[in-house]
Amino acid sequence: MSDAGASHVRAALDRIVDRMLRASVLERIVIAIVSTTLALVIGAGIVALSGYDAVEFVYSLVYGAVGELSNVAFTLRQSTMLILAGVAVAVAFRAGVLNIGVQGQFVVGGFAATLAILFLTPLLPANTVAGVVLMVVAGGAAVAAGGAYGALPGLMKAYAGANEVITTIMLNFIASGVVYFLLDAYLRPPGAAAPNTESFPDYVDLPGFAFGSPSFSVIGFGIALVTVAVVYVYMTQTGSGYDLVTSGYQEPAAKYSGVDPNRMIVRTMTLSGMIAGLAGALFAVMILGYYSDPNTFPTFGFDAIAVSLLAANNPLGVIPAGLLFGGLDAGGQYIGFTLDVPSELVDGVIGLIVLFVAAPELFRAAGRYTGLGGDAG
Amino acid sequence: MPESTDNAPAVELTDITKRFGDVVANDGVDFSLRRGSVHAVVGENGAGKTTLMKVLYGLYDPDEGTVTVDGEPRTFESPRDAIDAGVGMIHQHFQLVDTMTVLQNIVLGHEPSKNGLVDDREARERVREICDAYGFSVDEHLDADVEDLGLGVQQHVEIVKSLYRGAETLIFDEPTAVLTPQEVEGLFDVMDALTDDGRSLVFITHKLDEAMTAADEITVLRDGSAVGTVDADETSRNELARMMVGREVLFDAEPRELSPGDVALSVDGVCADDERGIRQVDDVSFAVREGEILGVAGVEGNGQRELIETITGMRGAERGVVALFGDDITELSRRERIESGIAYVPGDRTREGLVQEYSLVKNALLGNQTVEPFADGAFLDWRAITDHADAIVEEYDVRPADADATAESLSGGNQQKFVVGRELERNPSLLVAAHPTRGVDIGSIEFIHERLREMRDEGVAVVLVSSKLDEVKRLSDRTAVMYEGEFVDVVDPGDVTEEELGLMMAGQSLDDPDTVALDAGGDA
Numbered sequence: 001m002s003d004a005g006a007s008h009v010r011a012a013l014d015r016i017v018d019r020m021l022r023a024s025v026l027e028r029i030v031i032a033i034v035s036t037t038l039a040l041v042i043g044a045g046i047v048a049l050s051g052y053d054a055v056e057f058v059y060s061l062v063y064g065a066v067g068e069l070s071n072v073a074f075t076l077r078q079s080t081m082l083i084l085a086g087v088a089v090a091v092a093f094r095a096g097v098l099n100i101g102v103q104g105q106f107v108v109g110g111f112a113a114t115l116a117i118l119f120l121t122p123l124l125p126a127n128t129v130a131g132v133v134l135m136v137v138a139g140g141a142a143v144a145a146g147g148a149y150g151a152l153p154g155l156m157k158a159y160a161g162a163n164e165v166i167t168t169i170m171l172n173f174i175a176s177g178v179v180y181f182l183l184d185a186y187l188r189p190p191g192a193a194a195p196n197t198e199s200f201p202d203y204v205d206l207p208g209f210a211f212g213s214p215s216f217s218v219i220g221f222g223i224a225l226v227t228v229a230v231v232y233v234y235m236t237q238t239g240s241g242y243d244l245v246t247s248g249y250q251e252p253a254a255k256y257s258g259v260d261p262n263r264m265i266v267r268t269m270t271l272s273g274m275i276a277g278l279a280g281a282l283f284a285v286m287i288l289g290y291y292s293d294p295n296t297f298p299t300f301g302f303d304a305i306a307v308s309l310l311a312a313n314n315p316l317g318v319i320p321a322g323l324l325f326g327g328l329d330a331g332g333q334y335i336g337f338t339l340d341v342p343s344e345l346v347d348g349v350i351g352l353i354v355l356f357v358a359a360p361e362l363f364r365a366a367g368r369y370t371g372l373g374g375d376a377g
Numbered sequence: 378m379p380e381s382t383d384n385a386p387a388v389e390l391t392d393i394t395k396r397f398g399d400v401v402a403n404d405g406v407d408f409s410l411r412r413g414s415v416h417a418v419v420g421e422n423g424a425g426k427t428t429l430m431k432v433l434y435g436l437y438d439p440d441e442g443t444v445t446v447d448g449e450p451r452t453f454e455s456p457r458d459a460i461d462a463g464v465g466m467i468h469q470h471f472q473l474v475d476t477m478t479v480l481q482n483i484v485l486g487h488e489p490s491k492n493g494l495v496d497d498r499e500a501r502e503r504v505r506e507i508c509d510a511y512g513f514s515v516d517e518h519l520d521a522d523v524e525d526l527g528l529g530v531q532q533h534v535e536i537v538k539s540l541y542r543g544a545e546t547l548i549f550d551e552p553t554a555v556l557t558p559q560e561v562e563g564l565f566d567v568m569d570a571l572t573d574d575g576r577s578l579v580f581i582t583h584k585l586d587e588a589m590t591a592a593d594e595i596t597v598l599r600d601g602s603a604v605g606t607v608d609a610d611e612t613s614r615n616e617l618a619r620m621m622v623g624r625e626v627l628f629d630a631e632p633r634e635l636s637p638g639d640v641a642l643s644v645d646g647v648c649a650d651d652e653r654g655i656r657q658v659d660d661v662s663f664a665v666r667e668g669e670i671l672g673v674a675g676v677e678g679n680g681q682r683e684l685i686e687t688i689t690g691m692r693g694a695e696r697g698v699v700a701l702f703g704d705d706i707t708e709l710s711r712r713e714r715i716e717s718g719i720a721y722v723p724g725d726r727t728r729e730g731l732v733q734e735y736s737l738v739k740n741a742l743l744g745n746q747t748v749e750p751f752a753d754g755a756f757l758d759w760r761a762i763t764d765h766a767d768a769i770v771e772e773y774d775v776r777p778a779d780a781d782a783t784a785e786s787l788s789g790g791n792q793q794k795f796v797v798g799r800e801l802e803r804n805p806s807l808l809v810a811a812h813p814t815r816g817v818d819i820g821s822i823e824f825i826h827e828r829l830r831e832m833r834d835e836g837v838a839v840v841l842v843s844s845k846l847d848e849v850k851r852l853s854d855r856t857a858v859m860y861e862g863e864f865v866d867v868v869d870p871g872d873v874t875e876e877e878l879g880l881m882m883a884g885q886s887l888d889d890p891d892t893v894a895l896d897a898g899g900d901a
Contacts, residue, residue: 039401194799240746242757249733250733252729253730253743255691255733257715257743257744257745258710258715
């Protein structure tokens with residue numbers, strides 16, 4: 001009897017897991033929305049148990065993310081950065097290279113953009129055309145610098161066997177330290193209290209269009225989306241992208257197919273660093289309008305790791321994952337300004353939401369591990 | 378745990394049906410294993426052998442039918458239940474943790490404990506007893522990491538693991554696929570010792586000779602159904618082959634007149650090292666002409682792998698020159714060599730030849746990333762790649778016939794057919810094939826051999842490495858024998874017997890039978 005009962009339970013479990021594993025994109029979005037709602041309900045319960053107003057908490061979280069136009073702008077601004085940095089991480093992870101140094105590459109890229117703007121501005125006339133030229137040159141400088149800074153640990157791994165996790169983490173500190181030193185010693189205007197550079201000229205800025213926010217531009221968001229599209233096409237439609245993804249899945253097979261593993265590592269890290277550098281340029285031009293002590297920057301490069309993982313390192317998945325993280329970040333910050341709830345509690349609830357959204361992925365992993373969900377595999 | 382009557386079969390499967398979607402993998406199969414005997418299950422790839430055994434081992438739930446162990450009907454929810462009922466399985470791909478020691482692997486999940494801690498002494502003692510009883514040397518390696526052991530020893534570890542867990546019935550899934558001829562002999566001795574001790578064995582194989590040598594009874598599966606069960610002493614290879622394939626099979630091919638063309642590949646004084654920097658190929662020289670198959674025989678691990686890797690560009694040569702149609706290609710990358718017309722069937726299909734998580738379509742691109750018509754500049758033409766994959770599946774009879782299936786969902790033999798198909802259809806000028814029919818069923822072996830001969834007749838130069846002597850003898854126009862990194866000799870396969878080849882594989886030159894040949898051979 002118990003045998004039969006157990007097999008029924010198992011059969012039912014099998015069906016559920018099966019269903020989860022085969023969920024379509026639409027179903028996944030539904031699953032994500034349901035999980036978010038569920039997590040918010042549970043989170044609200046925890047907030048209420050801690051003695052705060054749960055309704056106001058949830059309301060503020062949502063309001064802070066999408067409640068009014070300027071909040072949407074802030075959400076999209078954070079999302080822009082998270083999507084770009086998330087794609088940078090995803091490219092490397094897909095190739096099996098653990099680039100934890102996106103933050104550093106981002107800092108170096110932003111600094112290169114800043115240098116390009118500050119040094120070229122006096123040489124050009126003060127008009128909009130010059131602004132566009134400056135931004136394009138700054139973007140190019142950032143991509144080049146980020147790529148070079150990413151190539152460095154790539155070279156160390158490929159030709160000296162240095163573990164990229166360790167080197168990229170260390171290079172994050174080096175990037176922040178060196179940039180801070182250069183900024184403080186050479187670029188701080190005389191008499192200024194904060195270690196900031198001079199502000200960029202007014203015409204070096206991306207227009208806000210409908211949002212009217214000084215620190216968000218639809219163009220910036222568009223750049224992030226275009227980058228995602230380019231990376232997606234690269235991975236799925238080009239031989240070089242196939243090389244990269246195959247290296248991540250199974251390196252011996254990639255080598256068999258003609259990939260030079262060492263060159264692939266360097267190429268991957270360079271590409272990842274280039275995208276991170278572009279994020280840095282956007283941060284400097286769109287958000288700051290000057291450059292500052294990198295130690296005070298938001299940790300987009302680290303949060304991007306969670307974004308990429310939530311997206312299963314799929315570049316297209318980085319868009320919804322980045323929007324979710326951007327919204328939660330905006331909502332969380334709004335709560336910090338308006339409510340008297342400890343920030344730890346806010347972070348806890350946000351963590352819960354991420355956990356629930358990631359649950360289908362966890363479910364998949366658990367399904368594979370236990371062998372449930374159809375036995376064809 | 379044998380507590381029931383001696384007459385009952387050790388294991389009885391009745392009317393087993395197992396479906397995967399629309400595919401019927403087992404269709405009303407009956408199977409009865411006599412206590413203390415070896416029962417072989419033979420059949421082509423995809424005939425349902427492994428599925429049937431996975432039902433017995435609790436990995437699959439049958440859709441219909443019953444499993445009876447020691448006269449008692451059982452429902453296995455998982456291998457754990459099967460193990461508890463005394464059924465153990467030696468998988469084709471070993472289920473060992475590479476980075477753990479032999480002892481840890483054996484006791485994993487069944488550790489003897491004392492005061493809540495693993496009782497190391499007790500574990501060692503029990504493993505030693507098992508090893509002594511059956512003559513395993515596994516107890517000499519108890520503290521070595523599994524990854525440092527040869528495949529033959531790893532298999533012994535698997536067997537000891539099952540015995541340690543109290544297995545009375547052991548299922549061997551294609552156990553000889555990874556073994557050298559000597560190791561196969563050793564395995565058969567072990568199987569004898571196990572049956573002498575009253576244990577019952579199921580031996581899954583598609584090698585008819587092995588089934589006839591090692592088994593008492595043989596059940597033939599074809600397309601998911603049991604065609605029949607015969608006594609191993611009263612059957613013949615031809616009868617079994619007919620049952621398996623459903624038609625007559627030709628074992629001998631007609632020889633052909635040699636008319637080789639220009640020198641396609643020349644290897645001159647090549648030396649190569651393995652990953653640890655140990656010399657594996659020592660000053661080997663030879664040449665292969667267009668329209669010629671050079672067979673390389675030898676016990677695995679005598680440098681064949683390293684030799685063909687220096688030809689195909691997977692490995693750099695420490696010394697010497699590799700040339701293709703007179704052009705020095707020694708310094709060319711793997712990709713450049715693919716582009717210059719070298720096709721390569723690797724010996725390790727699971728790690729190198731296929732990306733396990735990719736569909737067959739994506740795998741059809743593997744190695745073709747820069748080759749027209751699959752690549753058009755930087756971009757890929759997935760339409761052309763899909764057509765190519767479909768063509769391989771169709772022509773090489775890959776089952777299931779679905780190019781969207783992942784490589785890992787295919788059985789080993791079908792994976793092999795796909796890799797061979799991809800490489801042979803590359804239109805190469807030089808084909809390097811390592812163990813092209815390893816794990817492949819008889820019908821497909823015939824087909825692959827036929828294709829190799831056709832390619833040769835079309836003027837392709839072929840280097841064939843195989844540990845199957847009969848394959849080398851049957852296919853090659855000249856046979857080189859490799860021993861400890863050198864060519865012992867290059868002979869006409871018609872002039873030597875298998876015994877003589879065997880002697881050469883052990884390092885003895887035929888000209889000088891009493892001494893080990895030290896000079897590098899090669900008369901090309």
